[in-house]
Amino acid sequence: MSKILIALGGNALGDTPEEQMQLVQESAKPIVDLIEEGHDVIISHGNGPQVGAINLAFENGSQEYSGVPSMPFAECGAMSQGYIGYHLQNAIREELLNRGIDKSVATIVSQVAVDKDDQAFENPTKPIGSFYSKDEAKRLMEETGDTYIEDAGRGYRRVIPSPSPIKVVEKDIINDLVNTGRIVIAAGGGGIPVVEEESHTLTGVDAVIDKDSASRCLADELDADFLFILTAVEKIAINYGEPDQQDLDELTGAEAEQLIQEDQFAPGSMLPKVQAAIQFVSAKEGRRSIITSLEKAKDAIQGETGTTIVKTSEKE
Numbered sequence: 001m002s003k004i005l006i007a008l009g010g011n012a013l014g015d016t017p018e019e020q021m022q023l024v025q026e027s028a029k030p031i032v033d034l035i036e037e038g039h040d041v042i043i044s045h046g047n048g049p050q051v052g053a054i055n056l057a058f059e060n061g062s063q064e065y066s067g068v069p070s071m072p073f074a075e076c077g078a079m080s081q082g083y084i085g086y087h088l089q090n091a092i093r094e095e096l097l098n099r100g101i102d103k104s105v106a107t108i109v110s111q112v113a114v115d116k117d118d119q120a121f122e123n124p125t126k127p128i129g130s131f132y133s134k135d136e137a138k139r140l141m142e143e144t145g146d147t148y149i150e151d152a153g154r155g156y157r158r159v160i161p162s163p164s165p166i167k168v169v170e171k172d173i174i175n176d177l178v179n180t181g182r183i184v185i186a187a188g189g190g191g192i193p194v195v196e197e198e199s200h201t202l203t204g205v206d207a208v209i210d211k212d213s214a215s216r217c218l219a220d221e222l223d224a225d226f227l228f229i230l231t232a233v234e235k236i237a238i239n240y241g242e243p244d245q246q247d248l249d250e251l252t253g254a255e256a257e258q259l260i261q262e263d264q265f266a267p268g269s270m271l272p273k274v275q276a277a278i279q280f281v282s283a284k285e286g287r288r289s290i291i292t293s294l295e296k297a298k299d300a301i302q303g304e305t306g307t308t309i310v311k312t313s314e315k316e
């Protein structure tokens with residue numbers, strides 16, 4: 001049996017509490033399929049729409065009502081972990097009980113250490129919150145001074161810094177829970193970004209870490225066998241969205257690097273997933289990273305679908 005870290009994409013969560021509550025019931029099924037097969041499963045998830053909405057709600061509130069404070073991004077990230085983890089752990093719990101599986105599931109509020117001098121702080125790239133038209137984004141930029149960019153052909157979104165993860169602060173406790181058969185939801189939304197001071201104080205920073213990158217970091221620390229990146233597509237493709245689109249079954253790290261050089265993967269969407277997958281498999285023989293859709297997760301672990309990324313030396 002394998003240790004599998006599952007990184008859930010935005011389509012597993014939706015945009016509103018009602019949508020999320022409903023969607024996580026569907027997301028729980030393939031997760032519990034893997035648990036039922038005897039695998040150790042750790043779950044992480046994105047938070048781009050949610051962290052943006054939480055931050056904006058406080059911003060709007062603080063403009064209208066004097067008692068509402070502005071909310072820094074680290075705190076917004078922590079809130080998003082609680083909000084998403086609450087729905088997700090209940091959906092998984094219910095699915096486990098319905099199938100007569102006696103296992104407990106919980107969410108760990110997870111902090112991820114970053115370097116205070118990470119270049120990412122100078123160059124915001126992480127899209128968060130809702131999508132806007134070009135005109136709306138221009139107006140918002142003028143009004144707020146925030147940065148908005150076009151996000152993978154889907155509209156304009158606010159961007160904030162997204163430093164690289166160094167370590168998951170709570171990794172030991174996550175490891176202990178996994179090793180005693182618990183299902184853990186961790187490093188949600190890429191983790192709460194913190195800088196470790198010399199005094200050992202952990203100070204939150206205004207950033208959102210990419211969840212695929214943080215998931216890779218946690219999968220590495222837990223020595224997982226599989227990093228599953230579940231998103232809206234069954235396989236990654238070359239010439240994605242074009243008439244000559246070609247879906248890919250298996251890639252080595254080197255082949256995937258070559259496709260990155262050819263700009264085959266959109267920044268802010270598929271690119272960070274492929275980069276996380278390459279980094280995960282390159283670190284140790286025998287690891288697999290699979291990029292596929294939620295619905296196909298069970299088939300993908302049998303090698304029946306999805307795009308599998310393997311260490312280059314394993315295919316030579």
Ligand SMILES: Nc1ncnc2c1ncn2[C@@H]1O[C@H](COP(=O)(O)OP(=O)(O)O)[C@@H](O)[C@H]1O
Nearest residue numbers: 009010231232233236237240264265266269270
């Ligand atoms: N080369 C590619 N192959 C497959 N999908 C791609 C490719 N380039 C961009 N995409 C898009 O990337 C999306 C996944 O990114 P995104 O929606 O940001 O992920 P998440 O599920 O983590 O929210 C896919 O649904 C697809 O629309």
Ligand SMILES: NC(=O)OP(=O)(O)O
Nearest residue numbers: 046047048189210211
């Ligand atoms: N934190 C993060 O990467 O969230 P999304 O996957 O929702 O963008």
